[in-house]
Amino acid sequence: xxxxxxxxxxxxxxxxxxxxxxxxxxxxxxxxxxxxxxxxxxxxxxxxxxxxxxxxxxxxxxxxxxxxxxxxxxxxxxxxxxxxxxxxxxxxxxxxxxxxxxxxxxxxxxxxxxxxxxxxxxxxxxxxxxxxxxxxxxxxxxxxxxxxxxxxxxxxxxxxxxxxxxxxxxxxxxxxxxxxxxxxxxxxxxxxxxxxxxxxxxxxxxxxxxxxxxxxxxxxxxxxxxxxxxxxxxxxxxxxxxxxxxxxxxxxxxxxxxxxxxxxxxxxxxxxxxxxxxxxxxxxxxxxxxxxxxxxxxxxxxxxxxxxxxxxxxxxxxxxxxxxxxxxxxxxxxxxxxxxxxxxxxxxxxxxxxxxxxxxxxxxxxxxxxxxxxxxxxxxxxxxxxxxxxxxxxxxxxxxxxxxxxxxxxxxxxxxxxx
Amino acid sequence: xxxxxxxxxxxxxxxxxxxxxxxxxxxxxxxxxxxxxxxxxxxxxxxxxxxxxxxxxxxxxxxxxxxxxxxxxxxxxxxxxxxxxxxxxxxxxxxxxxxxxxxxxxxxxxxxxxxxxxxxxxxxxxxxxxxxxxxxxxxxxxxxxxxxxxxxxxxxxxxxxxxxxxxxxxxxxxxxxxxxxxxxxxxxxxxxxxxxxxxxxxxxxxxxxxxxxxxxxxxxxxxxxxxxxxxxxxxxxxxxxxxxxxxxxxxxxxxxxxxxxxxxxxxxxxxxxxxxxxxxxxxxxxxxxxxxxxxxxxxxxxxxxxxxxxxxxxxxxxxxxxxxxxxxxxxxxxxxxxxxxxxxxxxxxxxxxxxxxxxxxxxxxxxxxxxxxxxxxxxx
Numbered sequence: 150x151x152x153x154x155x156x157x158x159x160x161x162x163x164x165x166x167x168x169x170x171x172x173x174x175x176x177x178x179x180x181x182x183x184x185x186x187x188x189x190x191x192x193x194x195x196x197x198x199x200x201x202x203x204x205x206x207x208x209x210x211x212x213x214x215x216x217x218x219x220x221x222x223x224x225x226x227x228x229x230x231x232x233x234x235x236x237x238x239x240x241x242x243x244x245x246x247x248x249x250x251x252x253x254x255x256x257x258x259x260x261x262x263x264x265x266x267x268x269x270x271x272x273x274x275x276x277x278x279x280x281x282x283x284x285x286x287x288x289x290x291x292x293x294x295x296x297x298x299x300x301x302x303x304x305x306x307x308x309x310x311x312x313x314x315x316x317x318x319x320x321x322x323x324x325x326x327x328x329x330x331x332x333x334x335x336x337x338x339x340x341x342x343x344x345x346x347x348x349x350x351x352x353x354x355x356x357x358x359x360x361x362x363x364x365x366x367x368x369x370x371x372x373x374x375x376x377x378x379x380x381x382x383x384x385x386x387x388x389x390x391x392x393x394x395x396x397x398x399x400x401x402x403x404x405x406x407x408x409x410x411x412x413x414x415x416x417x418x419x420x421x422x423x424x425x426x427x428x429x430x431x432x433x434x435x436x437x438x439x440x441x442x443x444x445x446x447x448x449x450x451x452x453x454x455x456x457x458x459x460x461x462x463x464x465x466x467x468x469x470x471x472x473x474x475x476x477x478x479x480x481x482x483x484x485x486x487x488x489x490x491x492x493x494x495x496x497x498x499x500x501x502x503x504x505x506x507x508x509x510x511x512x513x514x515x516x517x518x519x520x521x522x523x524x525x526x527x528x529x530x531x532x533x534x535x536x537x538x539x540x541x542x543x544x545x546x547x548x549x550x551x552x553x554x555x556x557x558x559x560x561x562x563x564x565x566x567x568x
Numbered sequence: 569x570x571x572x573x574x575x576x577x578x579x580x581x582x583x584x585x586x587x588x589x590x591x592x593x594x595x596x597x598x599x600x601x602x603x604x605x606x607x608x609x610x611x612x613x614x615x616x617x618x619x620x621x622x623x624x625x626x627x628x629x630x631x632x633x634x635x636x637x638x639x640x641x642x643x644x645x646x647x648x649x650x651x652x653x654x655x656x657x658x659x660x661x662x663x664x665x666x667x668x669x670x671x672x673x674x675x676x677x678x679x680x681x682x683x684x685x686x687x688x689x690x691x692x693x694x695x696x697x698x699x700x701x702x703x704x705x706x707x708x709x710x711x712x713x714x715x716x717x718x719x720x721x722x723x724x725x726x727x728x729x730x731x732x733x734x735x736x737x738x739x740x741x742x743x744x745x746x747x748x749x750x751x752x753x754x755x756x757x758x759x760x761x762x763x764x765x766x767x768x769x770x771x772x773x774x775x776x777x778x779x780x781x782x783x784x785x786x787x788x789x790x791x792x793x794x795x796x797x798x799x800x801x802x803x804x805x806x807x808x809x810x811x812x813x814x815x816x817x818x819x820x821x822x823x824x825x826x827x828x829x830x831x832x833x834x835x836x837x838x839x840x841x842x843x844x845x846x847x848x849x850x851x852x853x854x855x856x857x858x859x860x861x862x863x864x865x866x867x868x869x870x871x872x873x874x875x876x877x878x879x880x881x882x883x884x885x886x887x888x889x890x891x892x893x894x895x896x897x898x899x900x901x902x903x904x905x906x907x908x909x910x911x912x913x914x915x916x917x918x919x920x921x922x923x924x925x926x927x928x929x930x931x932x933x934x935x936x937x938x939x940x941x942x943x944x945x946x947x948x
Binding site: 171201205206212223296430439458 | 616619627630704724751820825835836842846849894902
């Protein structure tokens with residue numbers, strides 16, 4: 150009888166049930182999409198923050214002082230120590246290699262350009278170099294770590310002898326992409342002109358091997374820029390790892406703090422010193438925390454709005470059925486069975502709306518991820534039972550007051566329609 | 569409306585209006601519970617919409633402030649190793665007119681007592697502190713001849729923070745290592761002294777001015793142009809790394825916020841729709857009685873529409889107040905600065921609320937119109 154009542158109620162009141170179900174579906178969909186976006190936004194924005202470029206720099210441990218003014222290196226090339234290029238792929242073997250978006254080695258060399266013998270800095274680096282560590286092949290270079298570099302023409306191949314000419318230098322020398330240029334008495338093809346808004350505009354940027362060849366030091370790297378996704382700094386991050394007990398050290402080591410990634414880079418590359426670039430590293434934490442906090446609060450607002458929408462729809466649906474309640478009570482039904490009937494209906498609606506809403510919300514989150522960030526938004530499977538539970542709970546809470554009022558109402562008045 | 573307003577006509581007219589108002593009032597008073605719940609739904613929806621729209625408008629300004637912590641977004645550099653004109657800093661400041669921060673830097677390569685080269689920079693410590701707040705400094709220099717020594721430079725010039733001498737073109741300066749500086753970039757290998765000390769020692773002016781222009785990308789670009797006009801002898805260039813990163817992160821954040829706002833507003837509009845529809849549907853007896861007593865469809869429609877519109881407007885105004893409160897609270901919690909109330913959001917919220925209310929009244933009305941009053945009054 151109970152089951153038949155529930156069944157008939159759904160069969161006969163299709164439109165009303167559909168409206169309540171729609172409200173639940175939309176509410177659950179909104180909640181799912183917002184929770185999925187909010188949990189993933191940190192990762193997404195972290196990736197966007199990599200537009201600011203490298204947040205770590207690795208230098209030789211026993212280096213002499215840099216003499217750098219306005220991005221121009223004035224140190225004699227023979228001075229100081231070098232890192233070994235052969236050690237670079239080992240970065241892929243560090244604990245947090247998934248968080249390392251890319252790295253680019255730098256080797257500045259002073260060269261004379263053209264027949265006039267003008268002194269210019271030539272910067273050797275990777276553009277988009279194919280490297281492998283173990284079975285793992287990957288691409289890295291300035292195109293990943295310095296995304297604001299713009300090239301007119303084409304990027305040179307890392308294994309070629311082609312070069313990029315800084316935009317200002319090209320204007321001064323009157324060279325165009327495709328021209329030949331004499332660098333250290335050797336002709337090289339200019340594949341493109343480079344504009345960075347920095348010192349590189351007046352320099353030549355070339356494949357690393359070319360710079361090493363000119364310097365006569367194969368495998369030499371002056372410094373290495375690493376772009377890594379990090380976790381905002383907290384009290385633990387700032388502590389000196391030497392003063393930690395082993396348990397704390399493990400926790401520190403296994404958190405993607407910029408400090409612990411620097412520590413691991415030092416472990417991976419012999420005789421090196423890794424340092425965070427504070428301008429980038431310190432600020433991204435604040436920006437990330439602000440955006441994450443904002444999305445968290447917005448998600449709370451979304452949850453509130455969905456909960457209200459669901460409970461309002463349920464309350465309306467039940468309020469309209471006072472006469473039915475009156476009839477059931479007049480025929481001798483107790484408060485309990487009547488309440489149970491409504492709760493069963495609410496649970497069915499919530500489960501159905503929850504499932505459909507979750508699927509819709511997940512799709513919506515994917516759509517947001519694709520259209521805004523151009524990447525997938527991962528939805529934790531654990532979210533499904535949580536969302537379903539919340540949906541049932543909110544539906545019950547929304548119905549409870551209305552059910553109580555409907556049950557307490559005098560059947561005589563209800564049947565007369567004097568509500 | 570009659571062209572000759574006689575007594576009978578006036579009588580018919582005056583109570584007609586007041587009756588209309590009285591019915592509106594009584595409807596709200598007699599069904600307090602339902603009216604209150606409909607109003608509550610309206611207020612909540614309007615509040616959420618207001619808060620979201622306000623945040624969306626204001627988040628750019630709020631995050632811009634965070635992004636200014638990345639330091640200079642424009643640099644003014646003397647061409648080819650010269651120094652800037654003596655009044656360059658005043659010129660930059662007059663162009664900025666308070667909408668930014670300008671810090672001069674002068675550079676030379678000096679020698680230590682044992683012949684090592686080190687870059688020495690003269691600057692304004694008060695301003696650097698504001699511009700580059702990622703600099704990790706043990707103690708800022710306060711006195712004349714106090715120097716801020718980069719961590720890598722410290723190993724060369726003053727290993728135990730002892731006073732040291734630097735010489736440039738035969739002139740020597742005696743400096744105290746007041747504090748250590750760590751940034752992870754080129755600054756670590758430099759020694760910073762105050763502009764005054766630097767000028768007395770080397771006789772050179774600043775060669776670079778780093779500028780943090782506040783405002784939207786358009787304002788920054790126009791500032792770059794005005795700076796280039798004011799200082800033809802110098803090169804003015806935007807720092808692309810900073811500007812592009814900011815534009816990208818900000819754009820994505822706003823887009824996400826907009827998507828979220830649209831979703832939330834849609835959900836709360838649906839909440840209002842279902843509550844209001846229930847409310848109007850519930851009053852089908854009033855509708856039937858009015859119709860049975862001979863009221864025209866237009867009059868009844870106008871009555872319900874006025875009721876819905878009034879509910880929408882009142883809900884929107886209360887909701888706007890509450891929504892501003894929520895936005896201010898979010899601003900304080902998340903950005904540690906209040907979000908400015910944007911009153912230009914009010915008309916949007918007001919119109920939207922009234923429109924939703926009217927739609928939710930229109931749907932049940934069109935259903936009821938088809939039904940005979942007698943059927944409704946019989947309670948079927």
